[in-house]
Amino acid sequence: MRFDEGNFRGEADFLFETSPGEPPGPQALIARQAAGWSLPVHFHLQHQFQVVLRGSGTLGSHILQPGSVHYTSPQSGYGPTRAGEEGLDYFTLRVLTEKGAWYLPEARTAMTLGIFKEQKWASLNPAAPARGWQTLLELREDGLAAWACTSQAGESVACPEKDSGGGRFYVVIRGKFSEGTTDLPEESCLYWAPPEAAPHLVTMASNSLLVVVQFPRQARLNEVPAELQVAPSPRGKKVN
Structure with missing residues (x-):
């Protein structure tokens, strides 16, 4: 599925996930972010790992390369994610399926006050x-x-x-x-x-x-109400 919109430009290959209305289970997709494109700061309601497959770029001040990993806890805003000249392909992995993204600052009012937040980064040791x-x-x-x-x-x-x-x-x-x-x-x-x-x-x-x-x-215990399992942000226009 290819997207071309204000927040994301590129393709998303959904490897597996649970359908709306089903109890959330594991989700894996590959985001293929277009060269030079920047994905704005946003957050999710589930625990998430991202693993770089190929290409290059940055996540905030962190350099991304194949094998780089990034963990974020629920409601922890991260980004922007910038793709290098060759583009940036990365896995997005969650043990419980979630759709869309909560973009900041627009979605700041949806954050829970006082919730613990953290992020972890790592890359392969040459x-x-x-x-x-x-x-x-x-x-x-x-x-x-x-x-x-x-x-x-x-x-x-x-x-x-x-x-x-x-x-x-x-x-x-x-x-x-x-x-x-x-x-x-x-x-x-x-x-x-x-x-x-x-x-x-x-x-x-x-x-x-x-x-x-x-x-x-x-x-695996992080239950989110059904009405919040799909973020209110646009998923983008499907172009093919």
Whole structure:
């Protein structure tokens, strides 16, 4: 789906989400932001991770590159997100589906006074070993964390850290993996949450890169009234 409007210019590929009227479940999409375009400051009502797939840009004062991760808690305003000359593609991941965005300052009156807000940023460490796991966000007591793994064809990949109960996304930035009979090529992702058995992936291509983001345990409990699950801001004009 391609959009060309005042707040967002580019495309959005919806990988999976729950439909209106259904109990909210996991949501994953890839935003493909047009070169040079700036997405204004806004917030969401759900916990969210964004993981950069390709391209370059900035989020506020933070430089974005493939493998960069950004976590934001509910109602924490972030941005602007500016795409570089080659554009900026990034995953947007939530354990509970939410539609649209609450743009600031217009939606400031919708914010809950006194609510705790936070954001976390991390990027791949260029000095890290060429193979194996690296920590992007240290595992916190509430379960929030993020890791990356570079692996070679035939290697088995299983996240070594304890889960939070809040849900995880396994995001393929480069290369290809498989999980059972499911192929996970570049630009795909897998959602997992207990009590299901944690996934064990097999690397199918050399120099593959996987990013795993783990939500705090309270993320799956963050109920939002049905009337607020779709932000009142325009989603943009569909042009193809």
